[in-house]
Amino acid sequence: MSTASACAHLSDLFPGTSALASKAAVSQLIEAGILVELSSNLDHQENRFDECVWQSETMAHSLATRRVRWMAEESEVEAFGELLREQAIPALWNDLDDDGTSWQPFGVDLAARKVFQIFGLRRSLRQFGSKPLAREALGAVLSSGLGIQGFLQLPFRPTYPLRFTPSPGALNVFTGYLLAHNVLDIRSGIYAFNGFRNQGKRIGELPTAPLSTLFGNQQWANEAAAICILCADYQKMSWKYNDPSAFNSLLIESGHIAQNMMVCAAALSIGSVPTNAVDQAGLEQLLGLTFPHQAVLYAIAFGHEDPHRSRDHYSASTLARLREIMEVDDGAKSPVRTTPC
Numbered sequence: 001m002s003t004a005s006a007c008a009h010l011s012d013l014f015p016g017t018s019a020l021a022s023k024a025a026v027s028q029l030i031e032a033g034i035l036v037e038l039s040s041n042l043d044h045q046e047n048r049f050d051e052c053v054w055q056s057e058t059m060a061h062s063l064a065t066r067r068v069r070w071m072a073e074e075s076e077v078e079a080f081g082e083l084l085r086e087q088a089i090p091a092l093w094n095d096l097d098d099d100g101t102s103w104q105p106f107g108v109d110l111a112a113r114k115v116f117q118i119f120g121l122r123r124s125l126r127q128f129g130s131k132p133l134a135r136e137a138l139g140a141v142l143s144s145g146l147g148i149q150g151f152l153q154l155p156f157r158p159t160y161p162l163r164f165t166p167s168p169g170a171l172n173v174f175t176g177y178l179l180a181h182n183v184l185d186i187r188s189g190i191y192a193f194n195g196f197r198n199q200g201k202r203i204g205e206l207p208t209a210p211l212s213t214l215f216g217n218q219q220w221a222n223e224a225a226a227i228c229i230l231c232a233d234y235q236k237m238s239w240k241y242n243d244p245s246a247f248n249s250l251l252i253e254s255g256h257i258a259q260n261m262m263v264c265a266a267a268l269s270i271g272s273v274p275t276n277a278v279d280q281a282g283l284e285q286l287l288g289l290t291f292p293h294q295a296v297l298y299a300i301a302f303g304h305e306d307p308h309r310s311r312d313h314y315s316a317s318t319l320a321r322l323r324e325i326m327e328v329d330d331g332a333k334s335p336v337r338t339t340p341c
């Protein structure tokens with residue numbers, strides 16, 4: 001249906017609401033996913049809906065966050081500034097030691113020292129420099145989360161793949177894809193990662209639009225040497241798990257995979273930042289995945305630090321605006337919406 005006939009159709013449906021029947025209103029309804037353009041990605045997704053693999057409650061759980069729209073930094077600072085100024089900040093860590101009761105110290109086993117030293121190297125990094133990642137370093141990072149170390153054979157059950165990270169039912173439903181932009185000996189492009197063989201296969205070109213558009217408008221996405229995207233195979237998961245907690249399990253599993261990758265990266269002096277601010281539908285289209293069989297859930301960006309930049313991810317102008325808001329601001333209030341964390 002053309003925009004003009006969509007306008008006419010809306011006037012028929014809602015007589016007397018001329019505001020709805022304008023081109024601008026139609027574009028807004030399309031952007032919000034209330035109207036669906038024929039042959040668009042969303043239209044294809046909707047047509048595949050009856051191929052849905054999960055029971056409806058599980059699917060509703062996974063759908064609830066699919067169309068989050070992330071703010072740009074200029075809007076985010078308005079909302080966050082207002083929050084900081086107008087609402088008490090909750091305690092960001094718990095120190096329960098002030099209630100007069102006695103607590104018993106646990107101590108830390110010295111045998112954990114080595115692993116703690118490595119954990120201590122991980123810090124989210126958002127200022128990536130131009131130094132490329134070494135291919136083997138990237139291979140190690142990806143393998144630490146998705147690599148298959150061995151197999152478990154138990155009577156009457158499938159042969160289970162075992163990774164460095166736990167997986168519900170050992171179903172191993174995650175595949176990693178890579179947007180490689182600055183990796184030595186690896187041509188820029190989109191790669192699928194084979195965790196069994198620690199190999200990558202180039203499956204396409206990087207998009208021409210800035211990658212930040214796919215990751216909540218965050219500038220670091222344009223500068224990272226590589227971004228790993230974790231995609232879950234809903235169909236495989238539903239083979240065994242179909243109840244609403246199946247989706248929780250996937251989110252938790254993606255966190256385990258990402259954490260191993262980030263700690264491994266830190267051990268190799270590579271910086272990383274995770275994000276759930278992913279344009280799921282956009283990335284799935286880019287990677288050639290078919291929702292609702294497969295879905296993008298989480299992503300981790302990697303690269304070497306640019307030591308000449310501040311670790312504060314706010315730009316100078318955003319910081320100046322935050323100062324303004326915190327000191328005095330009588331301007332119009334903006335509604336609080338979802339922001340990348």
Ligand SMILES: Cc1cc2nc3c(=O)[nH]c(=O)nc-3n(C[C@H](O)[C@H](O)[C@H](O)COP(=O)(O)O)c2cc1C
Nearest residue numbers: 122123124125126216218273274275276277340341
């Ligand atoms: C689920 C999740 C999502 C996150 N999303 C973002 C994000 O979109 N952008 C970002 O810059 N950091 C993101 N972070 C990183 C947190 O901001 C960061 O972990 C936190 O500030 C603590 O800093 P640290 O990672 O250096 O310990 C995310 C972390 C988690 C666990």
